[in-house]
Amino acid sequence: MAEACKLSHKIPDADACRQRWNQRQADHDSQAKRVVDLRQEQTKLLPQIALAKQHFDRSVDHVTNIEKARDARESTWYGARRLQDDVERLAELFETQEAGIKRLRELGTKLETERERLGAFRDKQARVFGRMSEKFDPIVRRLVGHGAKGRITLSGNGLDLSVDMGGDRRTAAIDSLKVLAFDLAAMCVSIEGATRVPSFLLHDSPREADLGLSIYGRLFDIVQELERVGGTPLFQYIVTTTTAPPTEFRERPYLQLKLHGDPPAQRLLGVDL
Numbered sequence: 393m394a395e396a397c398k399l400s401h402k403i404p405d406a407d408a409c410r411q412r413w414n415q416r417q418a419d420h421d422s423q424a425k426r427v428v429d430l431r432q433e434q435t436k437l438l439p440q441i442a443l444a445k446q447h448f449d450r451s452v453d454h455v456t457n458i459e460k461a462r463d464a465r466e467s468t469w470y471g472a473r474r475l476q477d478d479v480e481r482l483a484e485l486f487e488t489q490e491a492g493i494k495r496l497r498e499l500g501t502k503l504e505t506e507r508e509r510l511g512a513f514r515d516k517q518a519r520v521f522g523r524m525s526e527k528f529d530p531i532v533r534r535l536v537g538h539g540a541k542g543r544i545t546l547s548g549n550g551l552d553l554s555v556d557m558g559g560d561r562r563t564a565a566i567d568s569l570k571v572l573a574f575d576l577a578a579m580c581v582s583i584e585g586a587t588r589v590p591s592f593l594l595h596d597s598p599r600e601a602d603l604g605l606s607i608y609g610r611l612f613d614i615v616q617e618l619e620r621v622g623g624t625p626l627f628q629y630i631v632t633t634t635t636a637p638p639t640e641f642r643e644r645p646y647l648q649l650k651l652h653g654d655p656p657a658q659r660l661l662g663v664d665l
Contacts, residue, residue: 514546517546518546520586521544521545521546523581523586524544524574524577524578524581525542525543525544525577527576527577527580527581528542528543528544528553528573528574528577529541529542529543531573531576531577531580531614532555532569532573534610534613534614535569535572535573535607535610535611535614536555536557536569536607537557539557539558540555540556540557541555541556541557542554542555542556542570542573543556544574544577551574553570553571553573553574554570555569555570555573564602565602565603565604565607568598568602568603569603569607572595572598572603572611575593575595576593576614576615576618578593579591579592579593579627579629580618582627583618583621583626583627591626591627591628592627592628592629593627593628593629593630594629594630594631594632595629595630595631595632595633596632597632597633597634598611598631598633598635599633599634599635600635601635608635609637609638611631612631612637612638612641613638615629616641
C-alpha cells in the first residue's frame with residue numbers, strides 16, 4: 393500500500409485458488425493419461441501405417457501399370473485404325489488401278505485400231521500425194537527448167553512443197569512458184585476426175601514481180617498446152633493480174649475483162665467498192 397499497489401488491498405481467496413489448482417491438476421492428469429493413450433494408439437497404428445503405405449505404393453504402381461497399358465492399348469488401337477484406313481485406301485487404289493488397266497487396254501485397242509485406220513489413210517493419202525507429185529514435178533520443170541525437181545509431201549505440220557534446184561530453194565519467188573505449181577497440179581488431177589472438186593482454178597493477181605518475167609510467161613504457156621488436151625477444154629482457168637500477159641493472150645478469147653481504177657465506171661462491178 394505504501395507503494396500504491398492497487399491489488400494490495402485485495403486478499404486472494406485461498407479456497408478458490410486451491411480448487412482451481414486441483415482442477416488444473418486433474419485436467420493435467422487427464423491430459424497426461426490421454427497423451428499416454430494416444431502414444432499407445434500411435435504405437436499400434438505404426439504397423440497399420442506401414443502396411444497402408446505399402447498398399448499405397450502397390451496401388452500407385454498398379455495405377456501406373458494400368459495407365460501404361462491404357463496408353464499402349466490406345467496406341468495399338470490408333471495403329472490398327474490407321475492400318476484399317478490404309479487397307480481401305482489400298483482397296484480403292486486397287487480398284488482405281490484395275491479401272492486404269494481396263495481403260496488402258498481399251499485405249500490400247502482403240503489406238504491399234506486408229507493406227508490401222510491412220511495407216512490406211514496415210515497409204516491412201518500417199519497415193520493421192522504421189523499422184524499430185526506426178527503432176528507437180530513436170531509443172532515445176534516446165535516453169536523453171538529441166539534441172540529442177542518438185543515434190544509434195546504430207547508432214548505433221550501440213551503440206552510440204554519443195555523445189556530442188558541444186559538444193560532445196562526457199563525464197564519469196566520460189567514460194568510463189570510452189571503455190572502456182574501446186575494449184576495447177578490440183579487442177580490437172582481434177583481434170584482426170586480424181587478429186588471431188590470441179591476442174592476450176594482462179595489465181596488472184598500473180599505478178600511478174602513475184603515470179604520473174606520468164607516464169608510468168610511460161611505460166612500462160614502451160615495453161616494453153618493443157619487447153620489443147622482432149623480437143624474441147626476440160627477446165628476453166630481465170631487469172632486476175634496487174635501485169636500484162638504475153639502478147640498472144642491480150643486479145644479474146646483469152647482476155648475477157650479489162651478493168652481500171654478510174655473512172656468508176658471501169659471498175660469491178662462498175663462501182664467504188
